[in-house]
Amino acid sequence: MSRLSEEFLVSAAQKSADLTHRSTIKRNMDSYDAAVAKGKTRFVDWEAARARAAQVKSEGIRNLAPLLESFEAKVVARGGHVYWAENSEDARQYICDVALKNKVKTVVKSKSMVTEEIHLSPALEKLGMTVWETDLGELIVQLRKEPPYHIVTPAMHLTREQIRDLFQKEIPGDMRGETHQELVAAARRFLRRAFFSAEMGISGANFLVADAGLVAISTNEGNGRLTTSLPRVHVVVTGIEKVIPRLDDLGVLWPVLATTGTGQPITTYSTLIGGPKRADEADGPEEFHVVLLDNGRTEVLADKAQQELLRCIRCGACLNMCPVYRQVGGHTYKSIYPGPIGSALMPIFQSQQEYGHLSYACSLCTACNSVCPVKIKLSDHLLENRRAYVAEGNAKLSEKIGFSVFRWAAMGATRFAFFGWAGRRVLRGALAMGISPHALGPLATWTKYRAVMDVPKQSFRALWRKQNGNR
Ligand code: SF4
Incomplete structure (x- = not known):
């Protein structure tokens, strides 16, 4: 074990x-x-929407390479950078290099499970940078020094009182009150300073739109938009399986994701980003990077039996x-x-x-x-x-032996009947001798919480013969 x-x-x-x-x-x-x-x-036909969402994602996975190349070409044409990372180390190294080159001291992150997957924050902190999670749930678990509890609602295991106590300890200067609204306001005051001081923003991606070369990001708190538009550098870190063929596909994927994620008709902030800010734009990053992470995904793709997992x-x-x-x-x-x-x-x-x-x-x-x-x-x-x-x-060896014996016994009618007969006698004898069911080897865990059934006097075959003859 x-x-x-x-x-x-x-x-x-x-x-x-x-x-x-x-x-x-x-x-x-x-x-x-x-x-x-x-x-x-709210859907006219929820099952039809599910089927369409599955179809779109399958199409993306089946055509992964050309769709990613199309996405890349469009981002590069707008002045962005696309990096293909083979694994976690590769992705971390690239992002750390970008941060060092830009003399980054503070990083703000919007929620991204892929950055958890590659253990990005500890790597940046090791280089002396301060990293702040800006999704409220993520900030809470960061302050508690624990990983997210859930992929959508990272702090769902905590009560308001626990969060109040945490904020009083960790961000006392921003705390005023203890209602839900007051706790959110405290986090907002605290995070505003992080947003305005950060040189680099890091986000994930919900979808990569191949035909438009756009990154689709959904957040409910607006932190995604601040993370991707205020800092000088924006890095998107995403799994390669997030690619979808067309912009139109968001028409079904956005509401389906919002509905199963939180029950909303659509996530509050649904954003599309395609590159660094243009000369005529006031907002947006000067540098824009997309890190396309493999990290085992092409192995899943190559395995026909497991491939559909990439639709997630x-x-x-x-x-x-x-x-x-x-x-x-x-x-x-x-x-x-x-x-x-x-x-x-x-x-x-x-x-x-x-x-x-x-x-x-x-x-x-x-x-x-x-x-x-x-x-x-x-x-x-x-x-x-x-x-x-x-x-x-x-x-375990015991399991291997147990199943080999069972297989051998089950492969012959006489053997199977004999083992059933012997098993009933041994069990009945053990219970009659007062041996506790908790001591019955592999049955111990089962019997710890459940009553042991009476051992039947006759086998199923015998009962069948009695009632139905030899039919
Ligand atoms: S496997 Fe399906 S239900 Fe589970 S997170 Fe992925 S998309 Fe949602």
Whole structure:
């Protein structure tokens, strides 16, 4: 068992027993569920919109190389720079070089999971720069020195009181009051200073529009627009799978993303950016860079069974719907992308050995499949990961022996009947001798929380023969 796998089990048990955590998550999830249900009714045909969104993203993935080249050509023609980064180190190095060349002291970031993936902030801080997250949720988890809890709502696990206490400690000069509005105002006062002092702004991208050469960014707080227009240098860091063919496609993708992300008809600030400011423009960066990150994505692309994972638009709906995520919480996964999509992607992006256990943190209820706006069959990918995990030799020896014996027994009718007969007798004998069910080897975890069923006197076959003869 890997270290991360052991930590997952310990943290899952702790979080599931933490009633304060569970009630905070439940309250937030209940209001999310209500908003999304209402949001879907705004569509004439929600299922048709989902199907179209999936189609557009599939088209983007199938034509990844030419679409990215088209995007690149248009950005470069407007005076922007496009860098193709093979992995995290490559991307970090490029961005650090741009920052050093521009003598950057302060960086503002708008929300971006890809920058978490490449561990960008620690690299910039190591060079002596100050980095501020400007999305409110991201700022809160930054001040708490912890990773985002959720890919859309990074601080959803915290109560207003916890945030008030945090702000009183970390930004006392800006705190006046404690209502939601007053806390937001405190963060805004604090962040305004960061925006005006920053030489570099870093953002992610929700979509890269190939035919127009534009980066589409959605934020609800306006921080994205300040991050991308106030500092002298703007760097977009994005996965290569974000490319879509046409500007028109945003007509379906923007409302679908907003609906499954937060239940809104459209995200408050939907912005398109294509390059540095022109000579006749007052606002915008003087330098504009787009870092196109591979970091394992072409491996996913090459794998026909897993390829559709690249359709993900990071809306977070599968996390919100997942009964496991709702109990164990986002930090338990200890992965950049938590929940079903993270459990599917992380073993491929990193390694089966480190993250393969996440594919087992799933009851295969398929709730995530039913909500995914781009129709990714996440449960199929988790099963595929389990196959790869076992094929790479990561399964426990006891499991391997157990399943080999079961396979051998199940391959012969007489053998199967014999093992059933013997198993019933052993189990009945053990229970009659007063042996606790908790001591029953592989059944121990199961029986810890559940009553042991009565051992049947007869096998299913015997009962069948009794009722139906030899039919
Ligand atoms: S897998 Fe689907 S539901 Fe989950 S984050 Fe991605 S797009 Fe949203």
